[in-house]
Amino acid sequence: MKTFFFFFLFCMLATSVKASNIVYAAEVLSSVDSLSNSPHIRTIAASCAACHGTNGNSAGITPTLAGLDDGYFITQMLAFKDGTRPATVMHRHAKGLNIDEINLLANYFARQKRVTNLPPKSEKLQAAHE
């Protein structure tokens, strides 16, 4: 994990030397936060959206993951993984992820703001549609 982080930092520094047209937005993030913000974790988290909504804000029925306590998230995912918490599909997803990913996903979702995501409003099918 550490090595990966330093590699990450190195890449960013390397970029800053190369490109002169870059400005830095002052944004302070802890190392875990910046890892869980990585493309790797944000895309896994986004993959959950089909059932748990954009950025973990469910549009209905399934639990909202945004703002969830990270410790709780990790315990539940590990319980799905080893089968101690019964599930219809969640054990399959938990088993496919490694511990680092579960930890970083916990951090990612804990940092998401709770917002209301609604399903879109349905409407009449227009005559002109295929």
Next chain:
Amino acid sequence: MNNIQRRIFIKSTLKSSLVLSATGVLNACGSLNVKNANSMGRVVVIGGGYAGLAAAKYIRMWSANKIEVVVIEKSSQFVSCPLSNLVLGGSKNIQDLTFGYDFAKKNHGITWVNDEVTAVDAVNKNVIMKRGDVSYDRLIIAPGVDMIYDTLPNLETAQNEIPHAWKAGWQTVNLRKQLEAMPDGGVFVMSVPRAPYRCPPGPYERACQVASYFKAHKPKSKVIVLDANPEITSKKVLFAKVFNETYAGIVDYRANSIITELDVKTKTVKTEFEIIQANVLNIIPPQRAGKPAQLAKVDNVENRWCDVSFLTYESTTVPNVHVIGDAIDSNLPKSAHMATNQARICASAIVEIMANRSPDPSPVFANTCYSFINDKEAIHVATVYRYEANKKIMVAAEGGGVSAKPSAQEGDYAQAWAMNIWSDVLT
């Protein structure tokens, strides 16, 4: 360890071609002008289906609105294929699955163009539509599928009588009406094309939905499934059990059955083994990447599907052109959830590339696909996929699999899946 990380933004990478007048709308007949102060460049997305919508939204989100996104969609409404088999079963209306595209203009600062793409000039990075054209730094093609009528040419012009209903819309309504009008004791014949095709479990879900309707309202009627494949291609054990038990005496499944001839007037089909006359006939034709992929010449696999990198979804033949969704050549199921997954890996990679960083070298995503076996109960197949660097493809991780049996609880989760994926791509 409390390190300070700084996020990098590109101040200005505008090429002169992108500095256009600030109207943000399409001229009556001409090039697209978009206001783009402080932009990292422009991505044009062809197709506002599951894949294209997800790509557009997530590029805006992850680039903190620094990348301009233009979506070109020929339809003015989004009609969901997922859950459309339930219209045939009678538990949903087409209206339940039909949505407007208003969100795009309102929520994410996407430039929306309701037009049809007629040509792609990849050399000059320009997309030509019926009523104008637009240039891009990167192009995403998300066109879904086109039907192939090569082996049954008379099917194409008979779409009123024999709708495929493999793109949700009026064809779905038409097929439902035919089922309603069919007398009890009638025969519904449907065919499954050889894999790969859009939505592997979809045809078997359809057979269940029609059987469920017959069982309740027309119990003397039959469903004959003519499958071009040697066996059920998805959730096999579960569907086989439902056919044999829940719909015993109604569903008649026949493997290795390819329709070789069609008589439209009498709705009679011929396979290698038999001649069958149907009251209601539903032939699902073989498919290929949609027209825009053909126009851009990225459909390099058997002139049918598009070969892409699974790190960026960039075409392996045409640079700066990415392809996502059903149109790509892959071992991944052609599902809506997959389409959105590919879209987000592609979006994330484009954001990184346009910020002069490297994309994730080892993407991971999950797929959950539900099928309804009646109006309430559903079954799933769920799998996590991880990039395998040696093979350069996405490989199923351990732990994936299917439901033990159909349940109403999974039916509720399937509804939740639909609500959430619609919310994700449409709001």
